[in-house]
Amino acid sequence: MTNSKLFLRCFMAGSINLNEPRGYYYGAMTALRNLWGSSYVQIEGKTYKDFSEALSEKEDGNQGDYNEYIKDKADIVFFVIDHGVGDKTVLEYELAVSAFKEKGRPEIVVFCNKNSSDETDVKKLKEKVSDLKQYWVDYKDNSVLEYLFKDYVNRFLIEKKEELGFLNSEVKSLLSIKCQEVVNALVGYLTTIDALCVEVALLKKAWNKYCREYTYALAAMGKEQAADDLCSSVEHYGDEITRISKDFDVNQLKFSSDTLLMVGRYIQDAQELPYCAKNYLTILNEAYQIAQAIVAALKSKQVLNRAMIEAQLDGFQYMCNADVYTVAGVIAQFPTSYHENFHQSSRYWQTLPNGVSLYLKQEDYQRFASREFDQYQRLLDRLSSNIDIQDAELQELKERLDTLANNQIMQPYQPSPIDVSAVVLPDGVEELVEKQVRASHDLWVDSCLKQGWHLDREYSEKKKTNPYLLAFEKLPEEVKANYREQCRANLKMIYALGYTLNTQTGNKKE
Known part of the structure; x- marks a missing residue:
């Protein structure tokens, strides 16, 4: 348990014309402060308006202040895209990604209005997001934004289990x-x-x-x-x-x-x-x-x-x-x-x-x-x-x-995982790994196709589309590597539990 205060700094980027979304953002920040209180968690929610009224000493004016906040202070940066993406918004996004790669923060969240999805500059930003292996969330109406802001921040804070132990x-x-x-x-x-x-x-x-x-x-x-x-x-x-x-x-x-x-x-x-x-x-x-x-x-x-x-x-x-x-x-x-x-x-x-x-x-x-x-x-x-x-x-x-909340099942579960770090797989297992991952992938693809899923460039649960419904050899290298690593981990667990693997051949006498 800890009594130290947790600071969370958020920034909403996007066009200065996003007055209504910005209002929902401020409303969400206020609701979150009321929910979490100030004794243990301090939430700061800023937009360009929090800098625009102050005189800046930087060469690029207030934009430099935004950039500095995104790069050095923000824990979460929300990008709201609604009818048009300016050059400065793109630069802010690239800056946030660069800071994340360097420091592991800020977390980057892109909310994109579905009504503007067909606009050229919006498509370009989405392509950039995809290229950087990031993702975005589509929304239909501005009124949904307040819920999205609150939901993301709540989940972010809840994941800080070590720092939130005092809440139990x-x-x-x-x-x-x-x-x-x-x-x-x-x-x-x-x-x-x-x-x-x-x-x-x-x-x-x-x-x-x-x-x-x-x-x-x-x-x-x-x-x-x-x-x-x-x-x-x-x-x-x-x-x-x-x-x-x-x-x-x-x-x-x-x-x-x-x-x-x-x-x-x-x-x-x-x-x-x-x-x-x-x-x-x-x-x-x-x-x-x-x-x-x-x-x-x-x-x-x-x-x-x-x-x-x-x-x-x-x-x-x-x-x-x-x-x-x-x-x-x-x-x-x-x-x-x-x-x-x-x-x-x-x-x-x-x-x-x-x-x-x-x-x-x-x-x-x-x-x-x-x-x-x-x-x-x-x-x-x-x-x-x-x-x-x-x-x-x-x-x-x-x-x-x-007595619901006082039930013993409410206590956090303390797992006792088996250590497989010292297990070394014997020679010849790689052939089994390769056969296993191919068979597992084919089984998964067959199950998806039977449930109505089909191949497309983007993943969508609503449309039932998945970009990985391909032959195993056509999958991206990182996906195939993940398959193999998972299979090796399963085999190591078998050996750690005291079992061994015998290769079955075509010789009936063996």
Whole structure:
């Protein structure tokens, strides 16, 4: 464990006209500082704007300051390419590559807007990147950039395992707390949705049934005008109830089903990937804030469309053990919530027009409401008895979530590799190595072709293209050398484990 502070210096290069991408870059740097804090990690994010306001003493002005920062200080340099690549950007890229070859830093990341991929100068830069055995990341929209910046820096920091050893105990504690907060918020959210939906559905049912009966009664008594007035009121309040069930705007809350799905996946993976837990907290915190915003909106009587919400939540319940926990929590709390919300719906009856309320006697409403509630209560009782969820089971499920981060599997695995450095392969093995690597390569190519992959100059998982679907002798020398080295390592492992290899010949007597 170490208490020394880690400094990370980032620089975004590219055209000075990239105002929107630069804004996302600054936003990402701010979010990263908030996430990692300043006690152990200090993150510096610069662009040309951080130098342009200062007078430079160098012959080439501020450009010299950028170059010096890239060459001598930066740990990561982001190049954002969007419609045009200037000569200075190309020079900055070459300078960064030169510094990397000399000092092992900075790491170089190129983000390229797909809409500008066909431009000549962009193609030239991509060719230069390929020639230097570097790579770039395509993106479609500037709004994705903030996520890309944050994701790359998070992964960069997480890989510094030695320097981030101090985070282990903090992360386990924070992860446990955040998991519980997210689940609790979502349980409350789903419970509130169910309660309000029942309220709206009950109101519609009671309103339609009650008004239909009184309309018939008024018409039978010859009070046609009163019946017409009541029908108008029915239509008006029917429209209001419909509006209540449709006006909930999910987009205003920036609700993201993808985020919630990520939460579930990350909670499941956290026990196997403890070093990534700090990165997961970013997503967990975002989901927790979303859940709080939704609950707050519902409590403020913003109205919802259940189908819309369920569509957004589709697929989430089977994640992070929330399926059992959430359903159990909702069913356990539902009768009480339903009872409270049912009687709260009487507020709507107080707002009826005077002409209608004359025909709706309070005692009639109370008898009707009591009868309707009893029917729902009996239904819920049968449902609860069939599912038979006990408080003890609920408590057990909560404890399973609480102890997730404290599980022993969260401890870093300490491997004990076998030392093969002293193993010397016997003479004649090189022939076996050559046959093995060719056979392995042919087997891999055959498998790829059967899965629909095909040969192309660039590798793409989406298009299923790979530049190495070639005969073994046509592969680049470094690829063939890597094949052979891996095969030799496997053979050394066999000898290190105490086994030997016997060459089988065509002589059946041997």
